[in-house]
Amino acid sequence: MTDKFQALMIDKKEDEQSVNFVKISEDELMEGNVLVDVTHSSLNYKDGLALTGAPGVVRSFPMIAGIDFSGIVKASEDEKFSQGDRVVLNGYGLSENHFGGYSERARVKSDHLLKLPDNISNKQAMAIGTAGYTAMLCILGLEDWGIKPEDGKILVTGASGGVGSVAVSILSTLGFQVVASTGRLNETEYLTGLGATSVIDRSELSEPSRPLGKEIWA
Numbered sequence: 001m002t003d004k005f006q007a008l009m010i011d012k013k014e015d016e017q018s019v020n021f022v023k024i025s026e027d028e029l030m031e032g033n034v035l036v037d038v039t040h041s042s043l044n045y046k047d048g049l050a051l052t053g054a055p056g057v058v059r060s061f062p063m064i065a066g067i068d069f070s071g072i073v074k075a076s077e078d079e080k081f082s083q084g085d086r087v088v089l090n091g092y093g094l095s096e097n098h099f100g101g102y103s104e105r106a107r108v109k110s111d112h113l114l115k116l117p118d119n120i121s122n123k124q125a126m127a128i129g130t131a132g133y134t135a136m137l138c139i140l141g142l143e144d145w146g147i148k149p150e151d152g153k154i155l156v157t158g159a160s161g162g163v164g165s166v167a168v169s170i171l172s173t174l175g176f177q178v179v180a181s182t183g184r185l186n187e188t189e190y191l192t193g194l195g196a197t198s199v200i201d202r203s204e205l206s207e208p209s210r211p212l213g214k215e216i217w218a
């Protein structure tokens with residue numbers, strides 16, 4: 001018999017969705033080889049969809065909500081992790097087909113966990129959230145393609161959104177000249193504050209391009 005802890009559980013009975021704080025025990029968690037005491041989770045758009053019953057996020061019921069978490073390892077069957085390690089998990093089906101981060105404890109696969117570096121706190125990891133993590137993955141992808149600030153202006157679409165706004169901020173910090181494309185020109189000040197060198201209306205990108213036109217973006 002293990003201690004009970006709190007979790008935010010989504011359930012569905014006869015097409016009626018319910019969301020409740022429940023008390024559960026470790027035995028009721030799903031399979032995995034690392035047990036984590038969750039300290040933080042973020043609130044992603046996808047969490048909003050799951051909690052309001054929009055189709056396509058939660059794949060099986062009952063399901064603990066929360067698409068990400070940071071926490072401290074309580075026990076691990078994988079030698080890559082030890083008790084006390086600070087860890088983060090973004091995505092990997094949390095709150096879709098595996099119990100998520102809106103829970104005081106989680107059991108997950110070690111392959112889905114990353115150790116947090118000393119200079120990022122658990123709270124900061126979740127302030128970055130899955131949106132910020134996604135933006136950084138995109139930027140690492142650009143780096144893999146060898147794209148550098150001296151290659152010219154770089155375009156961020158959906159710039160005022162969750163992923164886009166973090167991308168604008170990181171790319172400008174890395175020294176890129178960032179052109180932010182947005183459908184909300186009233187957010188121009190916000191975007192230049194994040195580091196965009198210029199802001200364009202997203203409708204400009206829908207205009208037909210000229211044959212043999214010059215490449216514009218890095």
Ligand SMILES: NC(=O)c1ccc[n+]([C@@H]2O[C@H](COP(=O)([O-])OP(=O)(O)OC[C@H]3O[C@@H](n4cnc5c(N)ncnc54)[C@H](OP(=O)(O)O)[C@@H]3O)[C@@H](O)[C@H]2O)c1
Pocket residue numbers: 044045130131132134157158159160161162163164181182183184202
């Ligand atoms: N958030 C995550 O954790 C995450 C993880 C993996 C993948 N993704 C994917 O990354 C993309 C962006 O996600 P997000 O969380 O940043 O979403 P978001 O906050 O809703 O931002 C999306 C942005 O796209 C722009 N947009 C909206 N309608 C558009 C249209 N019809 N044509 C062109 N642009 C339009 C808007 O920016 P403007 O008003 O500035 O134009 C909007 O803010 C999505 O495809 C999402 O599925 C997100």
